[in-house]
Amino acid sequence: MLLANYHTHTKRCGHATGEDEDYVLEAIGHGFKHLGFSDHAMLPGFSEPYKRGDYTLFSDYVDSINNLKQKYDGRITIYLGFEAESYPCYFPFYKELLTNSVLDYMILGNHSAMSEDHKVYAHFSNITSPSQLYLYKDLAIKAISTGMFSIFAHPDYFMSSIANFDSDCKKVSKAIIEACIAYDVPLEVNVAGIRHGERQIGNNRRFLYPTDEFFKLVSKYRAKCIIGMDAHAPDQLMNESAVYTAVRFCKKHDLNVIDILDKIKRRR
Ligand SMILES: [Zn+2]
Ligand SMILES: [Zn+2]
Numbered sequence: 001m002l003l004a005n006y007h008t009h010t011k012r013c014g015h016a017t018g019e020d021e022d023y024v025l026e027a028i029g030h031g032f033k034h035l036g037f038s039d040h041a042m043l044p045g046f047s048e049p050y051k052r053g054d055y056t057l058f059s060d061y062v063d064s065i066n067n068l069k070q071k072y073d074g075r076i077t078i079y080l081g082f083e084a085e086s087y088p089c090y091f092p093f094y095k096e097l098l099t100n101s102v103l104d105y106m107i108l109g110n111h112s113a114m115s116e117d118h119k120v121y122a123h124f125s126n127i128t129s130p131s132q133l134y135l136y137k138d139l140a141i142k143a144i145s146t147g148m149f150s151i152f153a154h155p156d157y158f159m160s161s162i163a164n165f166d167s168d169c170k171k172v173s174k175a176i177i178e179a180c181i182a183y184d185v186p187l188e189v190n191v192a193g194i195r196h197g198e199r200q201i202g203n204n205r206r207f208l209y210p211t212d213e214f215f216k217l218v219s220k221y222r223a224k225c226i227i228g229m230d231a232h233a234p235d236q237l238m239n240e241s242a243v244y245t246a247v248r249f250c251k252k253h254d255l256n257v258i259d260i261l262d263k264i265k266r267r268r
Contacts, residue, residue: 001031002030002032002227002238002243002259003031003032003033003034003259003260004032004033004034004035004036004259004260004261005027005032005034005035005036005227005228005229005231005237006034006036006038006079006081006105006107006150006151006226006228006261007036007038007083007107007151007153007188007190007228007229007230007231008023008035008036008037008038008039008229008231008237009037009038009039009040009083009230009231009232010023010037010039010053010061010064012039012042012053012057012060012061013039013040013050013051013052013053013232014049014050014051014052014053015050015051015232016039016231016232016233017232017233018233018234020037020064020065020068021068021071022234023035023037023231023234023237024068024072024076024078025234026234026235026237026238027076027237028072028075028076030237030238032076032237033076033077033260034076034077034078034079034260034261035076035077035078035079035237036078036079036080036081036104036105036261036264037061037065037078037079037080037081038081038082038083038105038106038107038153039052039053039061039082039083040052040053040082040083040084040109041082041083041084041085041090041094041106042054042055042057042058042061042082043055043087043090043093044093045118046090046114046118048120061080062080062102065078065080066080079104079105079264080102080103080104081103081104081105081106081107081150082094082097082103082106082107083106083107083108083109083153084106084107084108084109084149085108085109085110085111085112085114086108086110086113086139086140086142086143087113087114088114088116088139088142089114089115089116089118090114091146091148094106094146094148095146095148098148104264105150105261105263105264106148106149106150107149107150107151107152107153107188107228108140108143108144108149108151108152108153108185109153109154109157110124110136110139110140110143110152110155110157111123111124111125111157112124113135113139122135124136124157124158124160125157125160125161125208126160126161127158127160127161127162128161130168133158133162133168133169133172134168134172136157136158136172137158137172137175137176140152140155140176140179141175141176141179144176144179144180144183144185145179145182145183147183149183149185150185150186150261150263150264151185151186151187151188151226151228151261152176152180152185152186152187152188153188153190153228153230154188154190154192154193154209154210154228154230155176155180155187155188155214156173156209156210156211156214156215157208157209158172159208159209159211159213159214160208160209161201162201163201163202163203163204164202165211165213165214169213169214170213170217173213173214173217174217177217177218177221177223178221180223180224181221181223181224184224184263185224186223186224186225186226186258186261187215187218187223187224187225187226188225188226188227188228189210189215189225189226189227189228189246189249189250189255189257190209190210190228190230191227191228191229191230191236191239191242191243191246192229192230192231192232192236193207193208193209193210193230194207194210194242194245194246194249195236195239195242196208210246210249212253215249215253215255216253218253218255219253219254219255219256222256223256224256224257224258225250225255225256225257225258226257226258226259226261227243227246227247227250227257227259229243
């Protein structure tokens with residue numbers, strides 16, 4: 001039985017459904033002890049409709065989750081967080097939210113790269129050159145080594161468009177795993193990738209992520225892993241067949257899976 005999920009979205013991002021409270025009730029119904037909300041970061045001065053909520057929704061997000069923390073106190077521990085990109089121009093904003101205890105935690109979702117003037121200039125779901133692959137690695141490590149992130153969500157996201165796990169992929173993976181170990185950041189086995197089903201990528205039919213080759217290395221290093229639902233609807237907190245596949249994936253690779261994040265402290 002799973003005890004916690006720290007990767008939960010809300011309808012504010014524009015591509016998730018359900019009320020915040022429905023996620024809480026669903027989690028309680030499945031016996032979860034912890035529920036972490038980690039909606040796509042709402043960022044001042046940057047708008048990305050249908051990918052993340054507008055910054056004007058941020059205070060409603062904070063208030064709503066904090067109310068639920070109180071309402072369900074004693075039944076489930078609720079955490080308030082963000083899934084945030086490695087956008088260095090926003091690191092001071094992230095830092096402020098964590099140090100002022102507005103957020104309890106953050107998870108890293110390394111989907112894209114942003115320039116200092118807030119322009120997204122690379123999408124890591126569609127890596128087409130080694131330089132983009134190495135950019136993925138550099139940004140991931142930059143974020144991990146700030147110490148601000150508690151989980152690296154879908155760390156093998158770079159494999160979404162790469163047909164063969166070649167020597168560059170291996171190098172990048174090793175560097176990422178080493179950084180996660182050094183900063184005690186568990187690597188997520190992402191259930192959304194499983195829910196979305198297998199795709200034909202080159203000669204292989206597989207999930208975009210999690211991928212066998214990456215997690216073979218994770219296993220070899222004995223790095224910590226965690227299962228994350230990446231729920232975009234309340235009933236995705238426990239999609240039994242996808243979770244069964246995720247658990248089997250962890251067993252197959254003999255992963256060092258943790259079920260509770262002991263490092264986050266609940267605030268307010
Ligand atoms: Zn999403
Ligand atoms: Zn997510």
